[in-house]
Amino acid sequence: MSMDIFLQNIANSITLGSLYALIAIGYTMVYGILRLINFAHADLLMVASYIAFYGILIFTLPWYIAFAIAIILTTLLGIGIEKAAYRPLRNAPRISVLISAIGVSFLLENIGIVAIGARPKSFPRPEELVWNIQLGNISFLSLTIIIPVVTLLLLVAVTLMVKKTKIGMAMRAVSRDFETSSLMAVNVNKVITATFAVGSGLAAIGGLMWSMQYPQVDPLMGVFPGLKCFIAAVMGGIGSIPGAMLGGFVLGFCEVMLVGFFPGVSGYRDAFAFVILILILLFRPGGILGENVVEKV
Amino acid sequence: MEKNKRTKNILTILTLIVVCGLLYWSENNLNNFYIRVLNLAAIFAILGLSMNLVLGFTGMFSLGHSGFMCVGAYTAAILTMSPASKELIYYMVPINPALAQIEWPIFPAIVAAGLMAALFGLLVGIPALRLRDDYLAIATLGFAEIIRIVVTNTTSITNGSLGLKNIPSINSIWLYWGAAILTLIILKRMINSSWGFAFRAIRDNEIAAEAMGVSIFKHKLISFTIGAFFAGIAGALMGFLITSVDPTMFRFLFTFQILLIVVLGGMGSLTGSVISAIVITIMMEVLRFVEQPISILGLNIPGLSGMRMVIFSVLLLMVILFYRQGLMGTKEFNWDWVLRKFNRIKAGRRGETA
Numbered sequence: 148m149s150m151d152i153f154l155q156n157i158a159n160s161i162t163l164g165s166l167y168a169l170i171a172i173g174y175t176m177v178y179g180i181l182r183l184i185n186f187a188h189a190d191l192l193m194v195a196s197y198i199a200f201y202g203i204l205i206f207t208l209p210w211y212i213a214f215a216i217a218i219i220l221t222t223l224l225g226i227g228i229e230k231a232a233y234r235p236l237r238n239a240p241r242i243s244v245l246i247s248a249i250g251v252s253f254l255l256e257n258i259g260i261v262a263i264g265a266r267p268k269s270f271p272r273p274e275e276l277v278w279n280i281q282l283g284n285i286s287f288l289s290l291t292i293i294i295p296v297v298t299l300l301l302l303v304a305v306t307l308m309v310k311k312t313k314i315g316m317a318m319r320a321v322s323r324d325f326e327t328s329s330l331m332a333v334n335v336n337k338v339i340t341a342t343f344a345v346g347s348g349l350a351a352i353g354g355l356m357w358s359m360q361y362p363q364v365d366p367l368m369g370v371f372p373g374l375k376c377f378i379a380a381v382m383g384g385i386g387s388i389p390g391a392m393l394g395g396f397v398l399g400f401c402e403v404m405l406v407g408f409f410p411g412v413s414g415y416r417d418a419f420a421f422v423i424l425i426l427i428l429l430f431r432p433g434g435i436l437g438e439n440v441v442e443k444v
Numbered sequence: 445m446e447k448n449k450r451t452k453n454i455l456t457i458l459t460l461i462v463v464c465g466l467l468y469w470s471e472n473n474l475n476n477f478y479i480r481v482l483n484l485a486a487i488f489a490i491l492g493l494s495m496n497l498v499l500g501f502t503g504m505f506s507l508g509h510s511g512f513m514c515v516g517a518y519t520a521a522i523l524t525m526s527p528a529s530k531e532l533i534y535y536m537v538p539i540n541p542a543l544a545q546i547e548w549p550i551f552p553a554i555v556a557a558g559l560m561a562a563l564f565g566l567l568v569g570i571p572a573l574r575l576r577d578d579y580l581a582i583a584t585l586g587f588a589e590i591i592r593i594v595v596t597n598t599t600s601i602t603n604g605s606l607g608l609k610n611i612p613s614i615n616s617i618w619l620y621w622g623a624a625i626l627t628l629i630i631l632k633r634m635i636n637s638s639w640g641f642a643f644r645a646i647r648d649n650e651i652a653a654e655a656m657g658v659s660i661f662k663h664k665l666i667s668f669t670i671g672a673f674f675a676g677i678a679g680a681l682m683g684f685l686i687t688s689v690d691p692t693m694f695r696f697l698f699t700f701q702i703l704l705i706v707v708l709g710g711m712g713s714l715t716g717s718v719i720s721a722i723v724i725t726i727m728m729e730v731l732r733f734v735e736q737p738i739s740i741l742g743l744n745i746p747g748l749s750g751m752r753m754v755i756f757s758v759l760l761l762m763v764i765l766f767y768r769q770g771l772m773g774t775k776e777f778n779w780d781w782v783l784r785k786f787n788r789i790k791a792g793r794r795g796e797t798a
């Protein structure tokens with residue numbers, strides 16, 4: 148591999164890694180509090196992309212307004228999903244909640260197919276955000292810089308929120324011990340709503356970035372990114388925000404480099420993430436930054 | 445007690461005769477389409493039963509069923525296809541010479557498909573069953589996806605993404621329902637054996653079961669492998685029913701449908717799974733009309749493809765949110781239950797006349 152192609156791959160893996168990281172943060176926050184894989188998280192990506200898609204193409208809104216509407220509506224949808232499908236099952240067995248999450252995810256995907264059609268559509272990239280940058284022999288899109296910067300800013304914002312604000316402290320309390328914190332006058336439902344709001348907002352931003360980087364939208368577009376971002380969250384240590392970030396970058400880097408160095412195995416690219424997941428779960432179930440929790444009676 | 449047992453045996457034999465009669469009647473009187481739907485229902489019944497063993501009785505949330513079906517379907521298809529049609533179909537990459545001349549009869553091929561899927565179940569289970577709940581779910585989902593991707597890429601064995609066609613077609617209702625009834629009987633006996641008690645102990649409280657001396661890992665592995673075995677058999681039958689297989693068939697959608705059947709029938713009820721498999725399969729066909737274009741009062745509504753899955757997702761959510769025990773809960777449709785109802789009605793009548 149020549150130096151240029153190598154650098155090109157580095158650029159690609161940074162972009163992909165930041166996208167994974169951005170979406171993985173939402174997974175890790177929800178899992179940290181509810182111990183639930185929010186399967187619907189992946190589909191929020193798709194919902195946000197479609198809202199922006201229609202906002203720009205049908206209502207001819209400027210891209211920033213369309214993006215803002217998409218983020219707000221997706222956040223509300225995330226909160227609504229939690230209220231309708233997860234809250235009634237708060238005291239039910241974990242398997243029931245998981246089945247409910249799968250049901251919501253399937254519902255969103257199929258409503259997408261019914262309302263929009265299964266055919267992929269091309270996403271209108273805002274010209275103000277996307278241009279070509281030529282640096283020596285490698286050329287890349289401006290998104291290669293914009294996406295990591297946005298991810299880093301959001302990561303800092305979320306970390307500050309969790310560490311410094313009152314609601315962040317409540318989130319940490321609830322994720323440490325659900326029942327005790329409700330005894331300590333923490334309004335658990337409010338905290339969970341806030342968590343879903345932040346997670347869904349991040350998913351929406353991730354979805355918008357995703358569809359600018361890979362400008363195509365279809366109702367099942369969220370499925371694979373969703374699974375991989377969950378894997379990234381597990382890899383970094385589920386429940387830990389820097390862990391999600393690290394996991395996202397490691398996974399993105401490994402995927403791009405695997406295909407870059409061994410083009411013969413590119414057909415197995417999607418299997419690779421699952422292989423990593425299984426290895427991590429077996430040998431270091433707490434993830435890279437997580438702590439191993441011992442099951443108690 | 446003795447008398448009850450004899451009554452129950454007679455009732456069982458009578459039911460079997462009635463079922464055979466019904467099957468015979470349907471074979472001769474129904475058109476091909478209805479028979480196809482019935483056969484599909486039998487396949488879904490096998491799938492529901494096998495997932496219920498794993499999810500409902502052992503409490504392991506495994507989402508790998510479509511992967512094991514895929515293994516079974518491909519094994520049976522490769523074993524039974526004629527050498528001539530293999531040569532015709534593998535035109536991109538020639539078939540592995542070791543497989544080119546094989547042509548097995550149907551029954552050994554179905555058993556081989558089950559065994560192959562069970563082998564995969566064992567290999568997947570040994571690492572995956574150390575996990576539980578949602579981690580197990582995502583790991584088995586990952587394994588199913590890996591199986592599908594490997595099948596897509598090992599072109600000299602599976603013909604890759606082109607899939608296999610010209611699998612021998614079988615329409616006999618006896619094969620499919622025979623397999624379903626056999627599965628029901630085998631699993632029923634297993635649930636009432638010492639294995640079955642161990643499975644349920646693990647489901648209800650893993651730590652307590654371990655303290656009582658139940659070997660958790662061994663029993664989980666047994667349950668998982670048997671589940672994979674029957675999923676493989678169902679996959680093989682699916683191949684014979686629709687005569688073609690390709691990797692995209694075995695996406696997560698399949699596992700979702702089986703999950704719906706198990707949840708609707710009641711997690712922990714074998715007969716519930718059979719009933720809901722029939723209900724869901726028939727619904728799937730009946731609801732086809734919502735995806736066709738229709739015109740009501742001159743208003744033309746174009747066909748909405750995907751509408752059925754919306755309805756099924758809503759159904760799954762409704763059941764899990766408002767009626768978590770499903771149709772049957774953990775109860776079984778058996779003669780004790782019927783006789784008790786019957787006696788109660790009789791007692792009620794006597795009460796009225798007195």
